[in-house]
Amino acid sequence: MTVLVFAAEAGQVHLTSQTRIVAAVLALVFMLMILELIRRDRLQERYSVIWFVAGLGMLAGAAFPGLLEVVASLMGVRNTNVALFSIVLLLLLGLALNFSVIMSRQAAQITRLAQERAIEKALAEKRAGANGNGSSAEETLEPKKERLES
Amino acid sequence: MRTLVFIPAWNEEAALPGVIADVRKAIPEADLLVVDDGSTDATAERAREAGALVASLPFNQGLGAALQTGYLYALRNGYDACAHLDADGQHPPEEVARLLAEVTADRADLVIGSRYHAGAVAASGDYRPTFSRRIGTSVFRFFLTLATRQRFTDTTSGMRAANRRVMALFSQHYSPDFAEIESLQLAVRQGLRVEELPVRMLERAGGSSFLTPLRSAFFIFKGLVVLLVGQFRPRHVETE
Numbered sequence: 001m002t003v004l005v006f007a008a009e010a011g012q013v014h015l016t017s018q019t020r021i022v023a024a025v026l027a028l029v030f031m032l033m034i035l036e037l038i039r040r041d042r043l044q045e046r047y048s049v050i051w052f053v054a055g056l057g058m059l060a061g062a063a064f065p066g067l068l069e070v071v072a073s074l075m076g077v078r079n080t081n082v083a084l085f086s087i088v089l090l091l092l093l094g095l096a097l098n099f100s101v102i103m104s105r106q107a108a109q110i111t112r113l114a115q116e117r118a119i120e121k122a123l124a125e126k127r128a129g130a131n132g133n134g135s136s137a138e139e140t141l142e143p144k145k146e147r148l149e150s
Numbered sequence: 151m152r153t154l155v156f157i158p159a160w161n162e163e164a165a166l167p168g169v170i171a172d173v174r175k176a177i178p179e180a181d182l183l184v185v186d187d188g189s190t191d192a193t194a195e196r197a198r199e200a201g202a203l204v205a206s207l208p209f210n211q212g213l214g215a216a217l218q219t220g221y222l223y224a225l226r227n228g229y230d231a232c233a234h235l236d237a238d239g240q241h242p243p244e245e246v247a248r249l250l251a252e253v254t255a256d257r258a259d260l261v262i263g264s265r266y267h268a269g270a271v272a273a274s275g276d277y278r279p280t281f282s283r284r285i286g287t288s289v290f291r292f293f294l295t296l297a298t299r300q301r302f303t304d305t306t307s308g309m310r311a312a313n314r315r316v317m318a319l320f321s322q323h324y325s326p327d328f329a330e331i332e333s334l335q336l337a338v339r340q341g342l343r344v345e346e347l348p349v350r351m352l353e354r355a356g357g358s359s360f361l362t363p364l365r366s367a368f369f370i371f372k373g374l375v376v377l378l379v380g381q382f383r384p385r386h387v388e389t390e
Contacts, residue, residue, distance in 0.1 A: 114207045115219040119226065122183065122205035 020062050027058035047102075050095065151254055153180040154229040155246065156220035158213055158308075159237035160187040163196045166237050170200040173235070176243035177250070183223055184237075187216040193237075213308075214329030218321060225317040230254070233311035241309045245349040249311035258345035260316045260337050262302070263309035265351040266291075286370050290331055293377050298338040303346060306330045315342060328376040335380045 034051050037043035061068060072083035155173055159166050166184070173182060184197040188210035197204045205219055217234060224232035231253045235241035241263065249261040266287065290305040308330065312320070319340055325332040337344050 111211050111215045111218075114209065114211055115215065115222055118185070118205040118207045118219055119223050122203050122223070123227075126203050 020065065023062035024059060027055050027062060030058065031055035050098070054091070151231065152229045153177070153250060153254070154183060154220075154224045154227070154232040155180045155243075155250075156183040156185055156223070156232065156234045157202075157237050158185045158187055158216035158220065158234065159189065159193050159197065160210060160213075160216070161189045161191045161193060162237040163189070163191045163193045165239040166193060167196050167200040169235070169237055169239050169243075170197060170202050173243040173246070174201070177247050180233075180250075181229070183220060185216045185219045185223075187211060187213070212329075214324055217329055218324040221312070221317045221324070222321040225314065225321045229314075229317075231311065231313055232317060234308065236308045240351050242350055242352060245351075246309060246311065248349070249309065249347055252345060252347060253311045253313050256313075257343075259313050259342040260334075260344045261311045262304060262307050262334070262344065262346045263349035263351075264302075264304035264307055264346040265349060266303040283366070286366050286373075289370050290373055293374060294331060294334060297335055297377050297381055298344075300338055300344065301346075302334060305334060309349060309351075325376065328373055331373050332376050332380055335377060336383070339380075339383070339385050341385075 031052060034043065034048055034055065038045060038048055068080050068084060071087070072078070072080045075083050075086070077083040077086070155177055157166070157169060157173070170182065170184070173180070182202045184194070184202045184204045186194045186197065186204055186206040188207050194204045194206050205223060207216065207219065220232065220234055231250055233246050233250050233253075235243065235246050245263055249263055252258050252261045287305065291302060294302050294305050316337060319337065319342070320333060323336060334344060
């Protein structure tokens, strides 16, 4: 939303004070939302940093509209709208990639967890079976030794 | 010398009991583990009834994760050698015993049963690959041979035997998506001795192949990406 507000006005170089106030309020509300999500344990701190930075970016854009023009000219883009959209798009792309990386890591962790549980359960079953009928008891008692090897 | 034979199984209640019985007969000295990959049918119960120990993954994780479970179990429990075969009855256990013999004689770290190897004799009732599978096989064969500079004929074979060095490696690094090919590349790159042995394979006893032409194409594409990336992985990672 804030982005749209920026985009509509940035081309005119001078934002009206009204849009700037709206943008700043939106940015603040956004950051408060992040804080509230953390407070309710719906968002972990380590994943909140990036969103805070985004909120601060919005706030900075609202407070200093000239910033955007500086960035645009640094990028060699004459149209500040194009600069803004490119930046936001790239950031979102990076964020999406970051999520894929996190997802892959968690998928690997879940797999390992499932494997550990399957193995533990199988071993418990084996032990119970060995105690039950007494057969091949010495074979099942020894395995624990090499647990720490890997 | 303690040996483990493990069978990854996903909804194979029909064929699995027969396979377990055959393995017990052909390799009586080995312990038997069925890795039930989140089956929704009675695979785990049938396996227990047939006298196998069952490790059940709580949800379907794919063949790679199931195989890795087997390697991890073998490593943790101090087995000297392990082997795995498919649950659908395609792999005669006598052939698995031959793979295991290579490992226990320390002629190789990892032995692959190849159905395409020149020495593999065809008999009636034996395995006949479909057209799309033949294309995939030759593509992978070419690129894996290129990547490893070692000749492989059957890159996707699910019949393998391995020693502890391989268990240590595969229990840490085993791609869940593209297990068969990447694991071969990885093992060769780690300096392990990988060997192919010609084996007989049979037509599957139950279930049907998951390969349709479109899936095959996607499968091949994914495999090539995996192989390409694998070439740039670090060599000689500390494994044990």
